Amino acid sequence: MEHRGLDTYGYFEREGSLGQVQGEFAGVVAAARGRIRDAYGRRLHSAYLYGSVPRGTARPGRSDLDLLLALHHEPADEDRDAAEVLARGLDEDFPEIDGVGILLHGKDTLLSEAERFDLGWFLACLCTPLLGADLAEHLPRYRPDSLLARETNGDLAEALPGWRRRVREASTEDEYRRLCRLFSRRLVRTGFTLVMPRWGGWTSDLGESAEIFGGYYPERADQMRAAAVAALDPVADPAVLRAYVEDLGPWLADEYTARHGTKTPRGAG
Incomplete structure (x- = not known):
């Protein structure tokens, strides 16, 4: 098994x-x-x-x-x-x-x-x-449940305005690559933790994470596979970043909130 x-x-x-x-x-x-x-x-x-x-x-x-x-x-x-x-x-x-x-x-x-x-x-x-x-x-033992999903990556919606600002302010190839790597990793990991409780396990492998996600959201599978590739070999293409902050990111944030809720604000008890 x-x-x-x-x-x-x-x-x-x-x-x-x-x-x-x-x-x-x-x-x-x-x-x-x-x-x-x-x-x-x-x-x-x-x-x-x-x-x-x-x-x-x-x-x-x-x-x-x-x-x-x-x-x-x-x-x-x-x-x-x-x-x-x-x-x-x-x-x-x-x-x-x-x-x-x-x-x-x-x-x-x-x-x-x-x-x-x-x-x-x-x-x-x-x-x-x-x-x-x-x-x-x-610390306690942990299971791949919805509580863990919410508290690890349930703040993507909160991060997106800052991402959009950073994309607007970037101007060099190095800056675009750095953002591509950062955003791609976060999106793939968030996509995986979205489905983690249903899949019932854990992986840190980004390629495997994208494939597992794609099994639950086939209409977004190609986008997530491309993000997993870009996380390892980032590209200096602002169009990729714009697609992240205008399409894949907002959709993922909405779906995450609907399924797991939003991360508990820090400073709250």
């Missing part, structure tokens, strides 16, 4: 591990571990990898390195500045990666009730421990 990323009880199995990191990326992972420790010292509670590197699917020279850092306190300007320096240094020193993304959060936020089915789920299910004590030990 296909397990679809779940254990025998229907809970998420944590994806990725340090043992799955390909040899080409061992050096940058080791450097990240040392540099994070040097940059944050006692301010750091724990650090995690996520994305294609710990899943063992990264492409040398094409994939980025994604890190989540949990601090003992809420991030301050000093912490954000350190993250920028850290990301820039790793990106410049290791040609096998194409960019570094660092998420910074206080451990209390990651363990909070408000983030239980968003950042908490993300850490417990999609992040691989790199340094420190694993916060996942303080």
Whole structure:
């Protein structure tokens, strides 16, 4: 029986591990571990990898390195500045990666009730421990249900006005490619979590996500497949971005709201 990323009880199995990191990326992972420790010292509670590197699917020279850092306190300007320096240094020193993304959060936020089915789920299910004590030990098990769908991606409608502004303001090929990659990833992942409870499982593979989505929405399948391709090989075509913010994005946001509702506003209890 296909397990679809779940254990025998229907809970998420944590994806990725340090043992799955390909040899080409061992050096940058080791450097990240040392540099994070040097940059944050006692301010750091724990650090995690996520994305294609710990899943063992990264492409040398094409994939980025994604890190989540949990601090003992809420991030301050000093912490954000350190993250920028850290990301820039790793990106410049290791040609096998194409960019570094660092998420910074206080451990209390990651363990909070408000983030239980968003950042908490993300850490417990999609992040691989790199340094420190694993916060996942303080979080529950998760199932691919409508609550999780709502709290992870139920805010696409809220994001779209900002996307439209960014498309209007972009003018260079690099800016168009960067937005294409960002928007494509978000749309494919949102499309997948829209159908996740019906499909009954989890995948982080964007191509597989698009195919699963297409089984439920055949009239939108080609658009989602194209977005999955663009997420890995982004194009500098403003027409693609306009189609995202004028057609696929609004439709997906409306369908998501109708099926799962909207994400709980942060700041609400």
